Amino acid sequence: MRYAETGFNLEIDLTRGSIDKVETDPKETASYLGGNGISAKLLFDRVPPGTDPFSPDNLLIFSNGLLNGTPVPGANRVAVNTMAPVNGLMGHSLMGGMFGPELKMAGWDRIVLRGKAPDLVYIAIHNDRVEIRDATHLRGKGMYDTARLIKEELKDNRAWVATIGPAGENRSYLASIDCGNSSAARTVGPVMGDKRVKAIAVRGTRDVYLAHPKELWEMCSRLRKELDANPNIGDWMATDEDDSFHHNNFSWGNARIRRKTFWSATLGERWRNLKYDHMSRQTGCWNCPKACHNVIKWPNRRRFSYKCYGKDTYHMASFQELDFTYEILPIAQDLGLDSYSTPQTIAFALELLEAGILTEKDFPGMPSDVRGRFFYLIDKMAHREGIGDILADGVSMAAERIGKGAEKFDHNTVKKFEQLPIKLGKLNPAYFLMIATGEDMAITQIEGSFPQDPITDPEMKEEFIKKWVAVPDKKFAEWFRQWEKRDQLPADAMVAIVDWNECMHYLDDSLGFCGFVSSFRGQFGGTTGYHVWNMPQLITHATGWEFDKDRLWECFQRNRNLVRALNNRAGLRRSWERPPEDHWAVRDEEYEQELLTQYYDFKGWTFDGIPTRETLERLGLGYVAENLIKGGVLTGNEATALNDARAKKKKQ
Amino acid sequence: MNSDGKKTRIVKDIKVDTKKCAGCRGCEIACSAFHAVPKFSSVNTARSRIMVVMDEVRDIFVPIRAGDHALAECNGRNRYVIDGKEYDECTFCPASCPSRDAFKDPDSGFPLKCDMCESVPPLEKPMCVDACTFGALIYEEREEAVEAEPKKLGEMEVGLKSLIKKYGLKKVMDTIARVSKE
Incomplete structure (x- = not known):
């Protein structure tokens, strides 16, 4: 009997059309938990280094978090993983909503797709009945129509359909996979399109079993009410109408211009009305007491929903106002374009036009107004027509393809991945490390547990520390107590803080928790819903395994190092780990490199940022070390970064 | 007995405020867990006696409960427009209806029926209501006069x-x- 997990992977070879029910090893779940952890293991074991992401040998995995489908509130995220075409590294995207839990109730922990279908198909899953069905009649259809038509075909209105739009079909690197109000954005959409899978429909009517029923229910019932009452968690952007922070501090256009005085009370009032005059309701994900999605009915548009920073990206890239986002978002979403990288790529293209690197000839028939241009370009990008074919590859790849100095305009990517448009003055060491070394690619996937800013008032500070149950070790509280200036903390504190931040995200992504009730939400107010003290209890009650903080922490380290090793094998090295040159106005290359070395050393990595053999073996990843040595990535004799001759030489 | 000395009984009901439903299916999860054997030992929303009828594009979010089994297929196929939203009659009807596969145990096919989570000792309110932190489900107890039975x-x-x-x-x-x- 398996608890919390079903114990089965659904393996589909699209080339051969074979469908297999594969029992998994419970020891692997105990080691890697689920979600991105198990995905990383599957990718490491089965996708050889050097595999073209657009080759049939690449895998596309929909991997449930261990606690998805259990009564644990806010655990619903399914990790979608593959080797990503944009940079060749492990692609990692998370989808909340209903897809993951429904898949688990259908009896599957994850779906592993390999091969490539001869023509467009969709996959229909109803418990053990799994079919690969023709989808050629759905070619070119938007997200909404695809899901609707499939549900009609299957005569099942209760099925959940994860689908790609034209953008995904055309292998745009900006393509996302959507299911209901949730979306696995970027890196994974083009691979689904490449495998010619238009959609996956899932319906489950099986039990997800729980090891300690009464204890688990009691804890979850209490947690649900606690999460509901906790104002520090959930998505603030869903309800906080004062959005001066993003508009005054983030950069507009192609991450270019800060408008420090943009926000005003009258603007706030106008936007508030704009929203509430058109908002139908707010909706949530599976078993979560927070409702983070705003559902909007805009004139002449199909009703749609958005969450978080997706509210700002289009109008900030185009120097418009909120009404423009409401006008374009439903259409862009339906085309299957990610709302984070798409507007940045368009703003980049329009800058190139202004600079003369691209010319009017590259944009035949494009309207002259900026709104019209955005509509023109999302269409071209989703269908890869004309210049859209190049732009569909995202800023970094498009800059490479265009050349002629376009590379200079690619100034907001790390590892070829578009970042939040933040351009700041002085370097913040912890943020430097997170942006530089993160392999979930975006800062929001790394930051979140340690507060962003110190508290200066001593009483308030002590009050904060008193309530701060999430700290995994009292040393963090001590550092916080001594912390006065944002960028000034001892180096050992910096690396430990980044490590903790990262830990929470890796745990969330393998257990299924949404960052908004967990990893992302400790940074404001400190009272996050989940932390290393209550997660082990939940795992124990759900699975029946004895779990504690140390064991949980080790799972994080194992998964972190496995992802790192997988990416090292794909070419990731120290030289890749650079925030954009203009991310901070004042830079100190030597200091940054020193930080990087210290961080690598703390992690047990080499000077090049590769886990050492000892580090891997300590975590039960001996087979990974062996593989890296065999592949020439490691010799096996490396020391950790600070003990490397290069680090020592620099010190002298 | 009420003040008139007439016989009464407590009628339990769950009212729905569809405006507040966020579509999280917490009610379905709580219901299926409570009715699992042993209690709380599994989650399977297909066994739930409450389900959220959801359609974001039409902004329809209606939790319906498994009511009494309808004796015959109904003729009601009317459509209603409330607050500008169009509903068909089935959206609201809680009956375990022969013409629709809602509320049937997925394994046995037997109809499921809401029992208001009867248990000993009694719960303060049914599980779905307790789980609904959005306040879309409202538990009500009301006294109803019992008609005197004809003499035997x-x-x-x-x-x-x-x-x-x-x-x-x-x-x-x-x-x-x-x-x-x-």
Whole structure:
């Protein structure tokens, strides 16, 4: 009997059309938990280094978090993983909503797709009945129509359909996979399109079993009410109408211009009305007491929903106002374009036009107004027509393809991945490390547990520390107590803080928790819903395994190092780990490199940022070390970064 | 008993405020867990006796409960427009209906029915209501007068009544009179 997990992977070879029910090893779940952890293991074991992401040998995995489908509130995220075409590294995207839990109730922990279908198909899953069905009649259809038509075909209105739009079909690197109000954005959409899978429909009517029923229910019932009452968690952007922070501090256009005085009370009032005059309701994900999605009915548009920073990206890239986002978002979403990288790529293209690197000839028939241009370009990008074919590859790849100095305009990517448009003055060491070394690619996937800013008032500070149950070790509280200036903390504190931040995200992504009730939400107010003290209890009650903080922490380290090793094998090295040159106005290359070395050393990595053999073996990843040595990535004799001759030489 | 001395009983009901439903299916999870055997040992929303009818594009979010089994397929296929939203009749109807596969146990096919989470000792409110932190489900208890049951006839009355029905009152009376003299 398996608890919390079903114990089965659904393996589909699209080339051969074979469908297999594969029992998994419970020891692997105990080691890697689920979600991105198990995905990383599957990718490491089965996708050889050097595999073209657009080759049939690449895998596309929909991997449930261990606690998805259990009564644990806010655990619903399914990790979608593959080797990503944009940079060749492990692609990692998370989808909340209903897809993951429904898949688990259908009896599957994850779906592993390999091969490539001869023509467009969709996959229909109803418990053990799994079919690969023709989808050629759905070619070119938007997200909404695809899901609707499939549900009609299957005569099942209760099925959940994860689908790609034209953008995904055309292998745009900006393509996302959507299911209901949730979306696995970027890196994974083009691979689904490449495998010619238009959609996956899932319906489950099986039990997800729980090891300690009464204890688990009691804890979850209490947690649900606690999460509901906790104002520090959930998505603030869903309800906080004062959005001066993003508009005054983030950069507009192609991450270019800060408008420090943009926000005003009258603007706030106008936007508030704009929203509430058109908002139908707010909706949530599976078993979560927070409702983070705003559902909007805009004139002449199909009703749609958005969450978080997706509210700002289009109008900030185009120097418009909120009404423009409401006008374009439903259409862009339906085309299957990610709302984070798409507007940045368009703003980049329009800058190139202004600079003369691209010319009017590259944009035949494009309207002259900026709104019209955005509509023109999302269409071209989703269908890869004309210049859209190049732009569909995202800023970094498009800059490479265009050349002629376009590379200079690619100034907001790390590892070829578009970042939040933040351009700041002085370097913040912890943020430097997170942006530089993160392999979930975006800062929001790394930051979140340690507060962003110190508290200066001593009483308030002590009050904060008193309530701060999430700290995994009292040393963090001590550092916080001594912390006065944002960028000034001892180096050992910096690396430990980044490590903790990262830990929470890796745990969330393998257990299924949404960052908004967990990893992302400790940074404001400190009272996050989940932390290393209550997660082990939940795992124990759900699975029946004895779990504690140390064991949980080790799972994080194992998964972190496995992802790192997988990416090292794909070419990731120290030289890749650079925030954009203009991310901070004042830079100190030597200091940054020193930080990087210290961080690598703390992690047990080499000077090049590769886990050492000892580090891997300590975590039960001996087979990974062996593989890296065999592949020439490691010799096996490396020391950790600070003990490397290069680090020592620099010190002298 | 109420103040008039008439007999009453407690009727339990769950009212729905569709405006507040966020579509999280917490009610479905709580219901299926509570009715699992042993209690809380599994989650399977297909076994839930409440389900959220959801359609974001039409902004329809309606939790419906498994009510009494309908004896026959209904003719109601009307459409209603409320607050500019169009609903079909089935959206609201809680009946475990022969024309729709809602509320059937996925394994046995037997109809499922909401039992208001009856248990010993009784819960303060049904599990779905407790789980609904959005306040879309509202538990109500109300007293309802119980109609006095018609008096039960004794064995002899039943016998006599059927004789009267068969032979007519006069004949029965005559017979009783004659027999009593014998």
